[in-house]
Amino acid sequence: MRPVRTAARSMLAAIFVIQGWAAFRDPAKLAEKARPVTDRLEPTLKAVHPSLPTDAETLVRVNGAAQVAGGLLLATGHATTPAALVLAGSLVPTTLAGHAFWEIDDPAQRNQQRINFLKNLGLIGGLLFAALDNEGRPSLAWRSRNTARVARRGAGHTARTARREAQHVVHTAQREARHVLRDARIARIAAQAGRRLP
Template identity: 55%
Template sequence: MTPVRSLARVMLSGIFVVSGARNLQHPGRLVPAAKPVTDRVTPLLQQVSPRIPTDTETLIRANAATQLVGGLMLATGKFTRPAALLLAGTLIPTTAAGHPFWNSADPAERMQNQVHFLKNLGLFGGLLLAAADTEGRPGLRWRAGHRIGHSRRSVARAVRTARREARIAVRSAATARRLPG
């Protein structure tokens, strides 16, 4: 991993590690803002499994734990692509609950929430780039396509060789028939 990638990942993950740890310890302060979002998500979670806890504080803790673990994975360079996708997924409810600028009547509060919303949108973009970064190595799509192309060329080469050997065998057999014996 290059020093620039390492530094960028540490810098990108910092907000998730810090806020994840803070929100894991003190989720109560976020309940009023998160309640409208968790109330909309609860029916979907119950359809997936009735055993999933749906109270707002537990969902905040789960999101915080995911951000903490995902941030640490991204910072340490372990499973960085899945970690970046995981963190991007946690930003969606966090941003919707924490910065709904469209609901603010006060212009100053609206502007503040809009700035934080756009900041999170920028973080989301950075996480998508981190998720797509193959560190200069070919990605799975390229490797699969390359392997298929290699296999096709190998098969075509084997067919050409078999045809050539068949022609040689036919010529040899014809020559053998003509020889007195």
């Protein structure tokens, strides 16, 4: 199953590496389309840190670099969950800037942009699947529940064992007490018998 996963991740990552590299190398081509989205992001970026870049070209270049890095990590199987999440996150502004079909009046172009928008939506869905893929290992939630179940079972076993041991101690103590009482009775009878002898 591993070769299939590797091939699927590589196919999913290819578009990000290629398109991300193109955006990183020549951001001016995409900056004008990205400007409406980057202008809306500017106050948020300034609020996060005043020295963060807010110009469209730099943000396109950063997005391209994130796509190249995330694509390479996803394709090689290293840090696949964070890589897939970074790629999904980088695809959101790309989709909003490049495929805003609702703003286009021409029916043919609107339809083409809707198709591209839905394609990107499908890529985001695939990336979310890639982020959740555990390669056949149980999920963290299942492992947590299983650990708790095993601990409860172990605690129940320990409690039953402790109860049995306590019952055994009580029975042993009662038996010893009966022996002591019997020995005391025998000693008393022997002492009384010894007093009666001349």
